[in-house]
Structures are given as C-alpha cells and as structure tokens.
Amino acid sequence: xxxxxxxxxxxxxxxxxxxxxxxxxxxxxxxxxxxxxxxxxxxxxxxxxxxxxxxxxxxxxxxxxxxxxxxxxxxxxxxxxxxxxxxxxxxxxxxxxxxxxxxxxxxxxxxxxxx
Amino acid sequence: xxxxxxxxxxxxxxxxxxxxxxxxxxxxxxxxxxxxxxxxxxxxxxxxxxxxxxxxxxxxxxxxxxxxxxxxxxxxxxxxxxxxxxxxxxxxxxxxxxxxxxxxxxxxxxxxxxx
Numbered sequence: 001x002x003x004x005x006x007x008x009x010x011x012x013x014x015x016x017x018x019x020x021x022x023x024x025x026x027x028x029x030x031x032x033x034x035x036x037x038x039x040x041x042x043x044x045x046x047x048x049x050x051x052x053x054x055x056x057x058x059x060x061x062x063x064x065x066x067x068x069x070x071x072x073x074x075x076x077x078x079x080x081x082x083x084x085x086x087x088x089x090x091x092x093x094x095x096x097x098x099x100x101x102x103x104x105x106x107x108x109x110x111x112x113x114x115x
Numbered sequence: 116x117x118x119x120x121x122x123x124x125x126x127x128x129x130x131x132x133x134x135x136x137x138x139x140x141x142x143x144x145x146x147x148x149x150x151x152x153x154x155x156x157x158x159x160x161x162x163x164x165x166x167x168x169x170x171x172x173x174x175x176x177x178x179x180x181x182x183x184x185x186x187x188x189x190x191x192x193x194x195x196x197x198x199x200x201x202x203x204x205x206x207x208x209x210x211x212x213x214x215x216x217x218x219x220x221x222x223x224x225x226x227x228x229x230x
Contacts, residue, residue, distance in 0.1 A: 003158065033217055042119075042220035043159075045210060056213050091159065100147050100215035101166050106159040 002026070004107035006092050012113045013082055021077040021110045025094030032075050033093045033104060034067055043091060049075065050098050082114045117142040119206050121221035128196050129229050136191040136224045138180075138206030148189040149207040149218065150180055159205070165189065176200070198230045 005024045013019050025032045030051045035043040045059040049069040060066070064082075069075040079086055089109040095102040118141045128134060140146065150162040163174025170182040180191045189206060204224045209215035 031216070035217075035220075040222075042121075042205060042222040043207075043218070045213065045217040045219070048213065048217050050216070056216065058212055059217070093159075098214075098216040100209040101164070103161045103164065104218065106151075108158050 004092055004094055004105050006090075006107040006110050008110055009108060010111045010113075012115065014115055015084060016081055018078065018080045019082055019112065021079075021090050021092075021112070023075045023077070023092030023094075023107060025073070025075070025092070026105055028072075029094035029096055029105070030072050031095045031098045031102070032069055032072075033095075034075070034077050035091045035093065037089045037091060037109070039088070046077070046090075048098075079112075082112075084114050087112055087114045117208060117211055117219060119208055119219055119221040121204075121206055121224050123224045124222070125225045125227070127227045127229065130198055131195045132228075134191070134193040134196045134200070134226070136204055136206075136226070138189045138191065138221060139187050140189065140206075140208050141187065142208075142211065147209050147215070148180070148182060150174065150178070150189075150191050151205045151207060151220075152202050153205070154199075154202045162191070162204070196226075196228050198228050200226060201228045202226055 033048040034046040049055045064080045067077045091109045093104040093106045095104045120139045148165045152162045153159045165172045206221040207218040210219045
C-alpha cells in the first residue's frame, strides 16, 4: 500500500506567521510520530500519538508547537508565530504499534524555511 | 535521558572498500537498536534492527551490525561498499523519556562512495 505522505513538501514563511504541516500515515498504523531535523543534526522527537490515548508531547520545544490527530488517520503539526530557529525538515513516521521494537516508516518530510 | 553517538560525521570511501560506522549509546539494560538509512532523494528507511539473541544482525543490501553490550556499541559494517551505498546513516534507540516509544537518533554519518 501507500507509504507515509506529507504536505507541503516545502514551505517558506515569514517570521511571525503560523504554519500547518500535514501527515497521512500508513493505513492501519496506530502510532504516529513527528520529528524535526535541523541542518547537520539528527532527528529530534517532537510528539507521538498512539490510538485514542493522550499524545506524548514531551518533545515539543515550546507552546508555539501543537499537533492534532484525527482518530488513527491524518495528523497536523502547527507552529504558531514562527521563528527563524524553527527552520528545519519536519518528518512524520508511523508504525503498527509502540512496542519499542516496531519499525517506524517515514514520510518524505516538509522542509520549512522561516525568513 | 539517553544519548546516541555517531563519531564519524562524514566518510568517503572508494568502491569495494570495507565500511564500519560507529554507534554508541548511553544506557544499559534491555536495549533495542536500529540503523536507518536515507538515500539521496528518498525517505528515511530501516536498514536493520536488534532486539535480542544473536548479537550479529544482518540487514538489507549486505549490511550487518554487531551489538557489543560491554562496549555499549552497535557498529554498522559492510565488507565491500558500492556507489549506491552513498547515503546518510542514522543509529537510533527507543527513547526512555517516551517509554521506549519514540526514537532517539544519533547525528548521522554521511557516507560518500566514489566510483
């Protein structure tokens, strides 16, 4: 079946504007993760969703970041009042579960540039 | 919080050379270990993973990794690299901060194979 998809693929915005990033996970995957990758660095965990449980928001860097997920489908990551340090590639991943042994399947990412 | 260290940031090899990329993690006890790879223009994808049993794990495309508990290491190896192995490689462990659900990634190693 189809893999994880993300939109937009690229986003350029001005400092102070809000942006919304979308992720469509693999159908049937109950877990969905958001990561951020700054230039030259590894992936940084932001938030994950598992079924109908409360999301783990422990990786969100500030209250300007929020995310929602509709059931076990689409997720939206919102960044309010964007700052230049928010420039990064935002990656979404999904997995069948959250056992710690699950393979995470990644989308192509959204490259965000804040001017 | 645990950490993952990849000491080789950029490796350049000629085709047919042997490869070893280092990965060290900071916590003991039960550990699951992953190597992910991102080929140019492609999504991040799983290369191999270790949960238990034989510490020598084989993955796709001739890659293998050895888990050495006493050294907290999970180095990636390939006896003879090809130009198509040019990619960025990430080592990862389940994050204790997220109950082993999300992943903590190393900073990545960029491998460039020259024909």
